[in-house]
Amino acid sequence: MKLWIPGPTEVRPALLAECARPMIGHRSDAMAKLHDRIDPHLRLAFGASAESGSAVAVHTCSATGLMESSLHGTGKRVLCVVNGSFSKRWAEIAQILGFETVTLKKAFGEAASPEEIDRALTEKGPFDALTLISNETSTGVRTPLTGVAAVLRKHPGTLWLVDVVSYLAGMPIDFDAHGIDFAFAGSQKALALPPGITVFAASKRYLERVRAAKRPSFYLDPVRVIDGHVERKTPATPCIPLYFALAQQLEDISNGVTLPERDRALRGAAAWSARYAKHERMYRTTEAWATRHGFEYIPAPEHRSWTVSCVKKGPLDVAKLLAELKKRGHTISNGYGDLKDISFRIGHMGDHSEADLANLLAATDEVLASGVAQ
Numbered sequence: 001m002k003l004w005i006p007g008p009t010e011v012r013p014a015l016l017a018e019c020a021r022p023m024i025g026h027r028s029d030a031m032a033k034l035h036d037r038i039d040p041h042l043r044l045a046f047g048a049s050a051e052s053g054s055a056v057a058v059h060t061c062s063a064t065g066l067m068e069s070s071l072h073g074t075g076k077r078v079l080c081v082v083n084g085s086f087s088k089r090w091a092e093i094a095q096i097l098g099f100e101t102v103t104l105k106k107a108f109g110e111a112a113s114p115e116e117i118d119r120a121l122t123e124k125g126p127f128d129a130l131t132l133i134s135n136e137t138s139t140g141v142r143t144p145l146t147g148v149a150a151v152l153r154k155h156p157g158t159l160w161l162v163d164v165v166s167y168l169a170g171m172p173i174d175f176d177a178h179g180i181d182f183a184f185a186g187s188q189k190a191l192a193l194p195p196g197i198t199v200f201a202a203s204k205r206y207l208e209r210v211r212a213a214k215r216p217s218f219y220l221d222p223v224r225v226i227d228g229h230v231e232r233k234t235p236a237t238p239c240i241p242l243y244f245a246l247a248q249q250l251e252d253i254s255n256g257v258t259l260p261e262r263d264r265a266l267r268g269a270a271a272w273s274a275r276y277a278k279h280e281r282m283y284r285t286t287e288a289w290a291t292r293h294g295f296e297y298i299p300a301p302e303h304r305s306w307t308v309s310c311v312k313k314g315p316l317d318v319a320k321l322l323a324e325l326k327k328r329g330h331t332i333s334n335g336y337g338d339l340k341d342i343s344f345r346i347g348h349m350g351d352h353s354e355a356d357l358a359n360l361l362a363a364t365d366e367v368l369a370s371g372v373a374q
């Protein structure tokens with residue numbers, strides 16, 4: 001069975017085998033070496049260099065933990081862009097943590113424009129932090145980071161916190177170049193690993209700001225987690241099997257192992273770029289398939305994600321489509337949250353090949369031609 005839901009995604013057997021390695025102590029040299037293997041590639045994934053003073057780290061919790069962690073010590077007032085289920089969750093977390101939380105609400109399926117974000121920051125500010133989901137997995141909406149980065153430069157007192165959960169390893173982030181202050185991603189999306197750990201990056205100015213502030217948290221204290229990672233003394237016992245798999249996967253991506261045959265000689269940043277290009281091609285192939293069948297995407301063309309397609313279902317019986325595809329060895333997803341009953345989603349991300357995608361789309365053609373899902 002091939003898994004095409006927008007997370008967890010398909011995991012290669014070689015990476016599952018990494019999870020089955022004999023255990024090591026988390027205070028051992030072997031564990032320190034595992035961190036050493038992870039860090040340089042994680043920097044490539046985020047675009048966060050050591051020279052810029054940005055830190056990268058890994059924490060044992062799902063991405064929701066990092067939504068919470070990212071806010072600790074940032075201040076009192078936060079602007080949350082809400083355009084889907086996960087961004088709504090982040091605003092709820094900010095509220096629960098006691099932030100004065102202002103939301104910039106968009107219809108689910110839309111993205112906030114840089115101008116709208118600028119206006120909200122100017123008219124309702126000042127804000128200590130802005131939260132943005134770069135790729136709303138619930139709606140398939142991608143918010144291009146370049147325009148928002150230009151806006152944030154005009155508001156230097158506002159830390160920019162970005163959820164890159166279904167973006168990292170599928171699309172380029174440029175953490176330093178864009179001036180992002182905090183970004184995080186779970187392991188079970190375009191990194192194509194099992195769920196359970198989260199990778200993240202923090203800017204120098206983020207660390208300076210939050211280090212000096214009160215942070216009522218222990219397990220999710222961002223400073224404690226980053227310092228622990230840097231010193232190779234994680235604050236608590238990490239999920240070591242997933243660290244093995246993460247180290248291997250990051251090396252494999254940097255060494256071109258996950259690329260189509262013709263790109264396998266690429267290394268380092270060039271290999272990561274080729275991985276993003278593969279994701280863009282998979283999105284475009286899916287879009288062409290949808291157009292051929294008269295399906296409309298939920299997001300506007302300029303906001304369509306390269307990792308997850310969220311498509312209006314029209315008269316289609318999604319439950320029947322999903323069941324028929326399962327019989328043919330593929331699992332795709334229904335809609336999520338507010339869009340649950342009107343859409344279906346295909347997660348074309350991670351280590352899937354373009355040939356795998358062609359098989360999925362051919363199976364879908366077969367189901368549609370049979371008429372059973374109408």
Ligand SMILES: Cc1ncc(COP(=O)(O)O)c(C=O)c1O
Nearest residue numbers: 062063064086135137165166186
């Ligand atoms: C964009 C986004 N943010 C946050 C989350 C929450 O991740 P987790 O369930 O791993 O905590 C998800 C989960 O799908 C997501 O897609």
